[in-house]
Amino acid sequence: xxxxxxxxxxxxxxxxxxxxxxxxxxxxxxxxxxxxxxxxxxxxxxxxxxxxxxxxxxxxxxxxxxxxxxxxxxxxxxxxxxxxxxxxxxxxxxxxxxxxxxxxxxxxxxxxxxxxxxxxxxxxxxxxxxxxxxxxxxxxxxxxxxxxxxxxxxxxxxxxxxxxxxxxxxxxxxxxxxxxxxxxxxxxxxxxxxxxxxxxxxxxxxxxxxxxxxxxxxxxxxxxxxxxxxxxxxxxxxxxxxxxxxxxxxxxxxxxxxxxxxxxxxxxxxxxxxxxxxxxxxxxxxxxxxxxxxxxxxxxxxxxxxxxxxxxxxxxxxxxxxxxxxxxxxxxxxxxxxxxxxxxxxxxxxxxxxxxxxxxxxxxxxxxxxxxxxxxxxxxxxxxxxxxxxxxxxxxxxxxxxxxxxxxxxxxxxxxxxxxxxxxxxxxxxxxxxxxxxxxxxxxxxxxxxxxxxxxxxxxxxxxxxxxxxxxxxxxxxxxxxxxxxxxxxxxxxxxxxxxxxxxxxxxxxxxxxxxxxxxxxxxxxxxxxxxxxxxxxxxxxxxxxxxxxxxxxxxxxxxxxxxxxxxxxxxxxxxxxxxxxxxxxxxxxxxxxxxxxxxxx
Amino acid sequence: xxxxxxxxxxxxxxxxxxxxxxxxxxxxxxxxxxxxxxxxxxxxxxxxxxxxxxxxxxxxxxxxxxxxxxxxxxxxxxxxxxxxxxxxxxxxxxxxxxxxxxxxxxxxxxxxxxxxxxxxxxxxxxxxxxxxxxxxxxxxxxxxxxxxxxxxxxxxxxxxxxxxxxxxxxxxxxxxxxxxxxxxxxxxxxxxxxxxxxxxxxxxxxxxxxxxxxxxxxxxxxxxxxxxxxxxxxxxxxxxxxxxxxxxxxxxxxxxxxxxxxxxxxxxxxxxxxxxxxxxxxxxxxxxxxxxx
Numbered sequence: 001x002x003x004x005x006x007x008x009x010x011x012x013x014x015x016x017x018x019x020x021x022x023x024x025x026x027x028x029x030x031x032x033x034x035x036x037x038x039x040x041x042x043x044x045x046x047x048x049x050x051x052x053x054x055x056x057x058x059x060x061x062x063x064x065x066x067x068x069x070x071x072x073x074x075x076x077x078x079x080x081x082x083x084x085x086x087x088x089x090x091x092x093x094x095x096x097x098x099x100x101x102x103x104x105x106x107x108x109x110x111x112x113x114x115x116x117x118x119x120x121x122x123x124x125x126x127x128x129x130x131x132x133x134x135x136x137x138x139x140x141x142x143x144x145x146x147x148x149x150x151x152x153x154x155x156x157x158x159x160x161x162x163x164x165x166x167x168x169x170x171x172x173x174x175x176x177x178x179x180x181x182x183x184x185x186x187x188x189x190x191x192x193x194x195x196x197x198x199x200x201x202x203x204x205x206x207x208x209x210x211x212x213x214x215x216x217x218x219x220x221x222x223x224x225x226x227x228x229x230x231x232x233x234x235x236x237x238x239x240x241x242x243x244x245x246x247x248x249x250x251x252x253x254x255x256x257x258x259x260x261x262x263x264x265x266x267x268x269x270x271x272x273x274x275x276x277x278x279x280x281x282x283x284x285x286x287x288x289x290x291x292x293x294x295x296x297x298x299x300x301x302x303x304x305x306x307x308x309x310x311x312x313x314x315x316x317x318x319x320x321x322x323x324x325x326x327x328x329x330x331x332x333x334x335x336x337x338x339x340x341x342x343x344x345x346x347x348x349x350x351x352x353x354x355x356x357x358x359x360x361x362x363x364x365x366x367x368x369x370x371x372x373x374x375x376x377x378x379x380x381x382x383x384x385x386x387x388x389x390x391x392x393x394x395x396x397x398x399x400x401x402x403x404x405x406x407x408x409x410x411x412x413x414x415x416x417x418x419x420x421x422x423x424x425x426x427x428x429x430x431x432x433x434x435x436x437x438x439x440x441x442x443x444x445x446x447x448x449x450x451x452x453x454x455x456x457x458x459x460x461x462x463x464x465x466x467x468x469x470x471x472x473x474x475x476x477x478x479x480x481x482x483x484x485x486x487x488x489x490x491x492x493x494x495x496x497x498x499x500x501x502x503x504x505x506x507x508x509x510x511x512x513x514x515x516x517x518x519x520x521x522x523x524x525x526x527x528x529x530x531x532x533x534x535x536x537x538x539x540x541x542x543x544x545x546x547x548x549x550x551x552x553x554x555x556x557x558x559x560x561x562x563x564x565x566x567x568x569x570x571x572x573x574x575x576x577x578x579x580x581x582x583x584x585x586x587x588x589x590x591x592x593x594x595x596x597x598x599x600x601x602x
Numbered sequence: 603x604x605x606x607x608x609x610x611x612x613x614x615x616x617x618x619x620x621x622x623x624x625x626x627x628x629x630x631x632x633x634x635x636x637x638x639x640x641x642x643x644x645x646x647x648x649x650x651x652x653x654x655x656x657x658x659x660x661x662x663x664x665x666x667x668x669x670x671x672x673x674x675x676x677x678x679x680x681x682x683x684x685x686x687x688x689x690x691x692x693x694x695x696x697x698x699x700x701x702x703x704x705x706x707x708x709x710x711x712x713x714x715x716x717x718x719x720x721x722x723x724x725x726x727x728x729x730x731x732x733x734x735x736x737x738x739x740x741x742x743x744x745x746x747x748x749x750x751x752x753x754x755x756x757x758x759x760x761x762x763x764x765x766x767x768x769x770x771x772x773x774x775x776x777x778x779x780x781x782x783x784x785x786x787x788x789x790x791x792x793x794x795x796x797x798x799x800x801x802x803x804x805x806x807x808x809x810x811x812x813x814x815x816x817x818x819x820x821x822x823x824x825x826x827x828x829x830x831x832x833x834x835x836x837x838x839x840x841x842x843x844x845x846x847x848x849x850x851x852x853x854x855x856x857x858x859x860x861x862x863x864x865x866x867x868x869x870x871x872x873x874x875x876x877x878x879x880x881x882x883x884x885x886x887x888x889x890x891x892x893x894x895x
Contacts, residue, residue, distance in 0.1 A: 032780060032787070034780075041776070041777075041780055043776060043779050043780075043782075043787040043788070043790055043791040043794065044787075044788075044791055046784045047781075047783070047784065066784065068784070116772065116773060116776050116794065117769070117772035117773070117775075117776065117794035117795065118772075118794065118795050118796060118797045118798070119765065119768040119769050119772050119794075119797075119798055120769050120772055120773070123765070123799075125761065125762060125765065128761070128765070128799055129761050129799075129859065129860060129863050130863065130867060131803065131806065131863075131864055131867050131868060131871065134802060134803040134806055134864075135803055135868070135871050136871075138870065138871055138874040138875055141871075141875040142874055142875040142877070142878035142879075143878070144875075145875050145876070145878050145879035145882065146878045146879065146881070146882040147882075148879075149726075149730075149879050149882035149883045149886065150882050150885070150886065153723045153726065153882075153883055153886035153887075153890075154885070154886040154889060154890070157723075157890065158893070161893070177894070178722075179721075179722050179723050179726075180722060180723055180724075180890040180893070180894055181720070181722055182656070182657065182658065182718070182720070182722065182724055182891075183656075183718050183720055184720070196894060200893075200894035200895070203893050203894075204892055204893060204895055205895060206895040207895070243660050246660070246663075250892070250895070251895070252895070262653060262658075265653060265654065265656070266718070274653065
């Protein structure tokens with residue numbers, strides 16, 4: 001038997017060329033050496049890799065002479081015996097040798113099956129120089145991101161919203177729709193931070209007043225009836241019409257709480273109402289709300305009515321009748337007292353002199369000043385009512401008797417006690433005992449004179465108590481202690497002494513719609529606003545008009561003025577007895593930074 | 603190459619004088635975009651929004667609408683670039699507008715936020731937008747600088763030629779290595795078997811291939827032969843050594859080419875998916891605003 005080696009080569013255009021060589025030797029060499037019977041030009045093959053020899057029984061034996069393996073039907077071997085008639089496939093490196101038997105011998109068909117090098121392998125050249133396969137595909141990652149984002153930021157929050165519909169209060173945990181929050185809520189609403197549906201009740205429906213009123217039923221009273229508010233706002237004009245058209249198109253009705261009370265503006269206090277929101281209605285209000293009693297106002301510096309303090313119509317009682325009268329009408333007010341400010345504040349004259357005499361005891365200066373009689377209230381905003389005992393009695397003494405060094409005074413504010421005290425005084429004390437009574441001193445000669453003195457004294461003692469009526473009459477009449485300051489109600493019947501005092505009302509706040517704090521103005525002298533030094537009567541209303549305020553306070557945009565002042569500095573939409581929101585917030589700020597406040601004061 | 607047309611190549615065909623996508627039509631779109639940015643900034647400063655600027659004011663909605671429409675239009679470049687046409691709405695003009703209007707989106711988007719940021723969908727959308735824009739800026743930089751480097755490196759070889767060059771060297775190496783001993787042949791074989799385009803993304807983008815078998819084969823052969831006497835002119839190892847050196851030079855060129863091509867493409871692997879993330883988050887942003895109106 002002979003070996004017939006068939007070498008199959010593939011041309012560039014893919015045709016196969018077969019060359020066959022017969023070998024009659026019983027043993028042939030497989031190797032990379034050119035001398036080998038089966039020459040495999042393959043670097044993975046040893047120069048002399050193996051021998052193939054014929055055995056007597058017709059089988060062939062393949063033996064590795066190099067110690068390197070080869071494969072038989074895919075299995076690695078170092079030596080193998082096969083039957084050519086059954087056929088087999090031997091692998092050496094990138095070559096395959098098929099073994100078979102034909103009539104004239106053993107056929108060994110040699111063929112290269114692997115590419116000569118990696119670069120020689122077939123390649124898709126279009127993608128070869130790109131990043132394809134090295135990074136996740138753009139299309140795939142794009143759609144993954146789309147899915148991820150939509151699920152996390154849209155579907156999950158909507159699911160949360162749907163889950164908690166109608167639930168009064170959400171449990172304290174993370175809620176996906178808080179990812180939609182455009183900013184932290186103000187401090188007042190901080191508790192609602194995780195509870196979007198407290199305000200955003202229905203999908204695609206703007207926040208309604210109903211949501212606000214759930215909590216603010218009691219404290220958010222209307223500024224005016226809603227329909228009047230809308231009327232006074234008027235129809236939008238010019239550019240605002242565009243905004244209104246958009247608002248209408250996107251289902252945002254006008255006049256809702258949230259139009260002024262914007263939220264999600266960051267933690268901290270809610271912003272005070274902007275002047276714009278006031279002026280929207282109050283600028284030219286009478287042209288829209290024709291029956292209004294309010295005067296137009298747009299800006300403190302430009303258009304603001306004269307102040308209209310609530311003046312007493314009649315003093316006395318808990319809530320005396322008052323009427324708001326414009327300061328332009330130069331009104332006066334009877335508060336039931338008589339008090340000439342000019343005499344008291346004069347730098348010369350009896351009052352100043354008396355003050356100087358009493359300065360050691362009461363700390364008066366060279367003449368009296370406002371603070372000697374007027375005491376600020378605890379917050380410094382307004383003044384306590386002037387108190388007779390505290391503020392007047394240093395000079396205006398009500399003393400009438402002295403017992404053992406103790407001065408007795410008439411009771412202020414209780415005319416009946418005054419009468420009783422005076423009567424008691426006259427009843428309990430005798431007339432001055434004549435020095436010549438019953439003794440030898442200054443005696444006039446004659447019995448008759450003794451008897452006259454004794455009888456005169458006895459009569460005086462007898463009638464002493466009736467003198468009280470005269471004293472009472474005097475104290476309530478011109479020149480008397482009461483009459484000096486008070487209006488006197490004369491006795492109802494002739495001869496009676498039941499005098500009364502006209503009621504007195506001291507007004508601590510004249511302007512209830514606006515806010516004024518004296519403490520904020522304590523760098524100023526009192527008299528720079530209150531013309532007290534020339535006031536001769538207590539009837540004079542010493543309130544300054546708007547002109548005086550405007551000396552320092554300009555409107556919101558008058559930055560050149562000393563104090564540009566928006567509406568919110570004095571007014572509040574939902575005003576209460578306290579300071580406006582803006583002022584409160586400023587004070588809070590000051591409390592946080594006391595050093596700054598002190599520095600600012602100096 | 604097919605997915606990203608270099609604008610310069612496109613214009614060369616039809617426009618006599620080459621001007622790039624940046625300076626197209628005398629910087630027309632740079633001027634327009636600058637005007638848009640200036641108008642936005644000035645109006646932002648002069649328009650008084652109470653209590654402070656935010657995306658929910660009329661001004662904020664206006665900027666937001668402009669920004670959203672702009673984003674959609676900018677995205678359309680991905681559709682537009684697949685159809686190349688000449689003229690004032692040529693792909694180059696479109697690309698130029700894409701770049702400059704895209705940059706103006708930084709101003710429009712940022713002013714739309716009113717500088718209010720937080721851990722929410724709104725800021726997420728903004729962040730996606732900024733990632734897209736910044737990756738785009740990298741893209742501009744790469745497109746402005748890399749084509750020249752690519753051309754210098756190529757030395758007038760085409761990519762097919764580079765591949766054929768490698769194949770040819772491999773064939774020659776294979777031939778030359780036939781007489782070598784098994785050990786030496788194994789070294790050469792390793793060089794032949796290594797994929798010249800293999801290695802991961804980081805190999806590709808860095809251009810560093812520490813496991814290069816060609817270099818190793820050459821180094822090992824040289825180390826071995828360093829103290830051996832030279833046999834004369836016909837030592838097959840001399841030829842193998844020379845061929846390995848040639849192959850290494852070619853590989854270096856190919857790898858530089860691959861690195862530059864990778865840089866030219868890699869920003870798009872951020873830019874494009876992030877654009878889609880942006881559009882998704884933009885949708886969520888807009889829907890959420892109206893949902894909790």
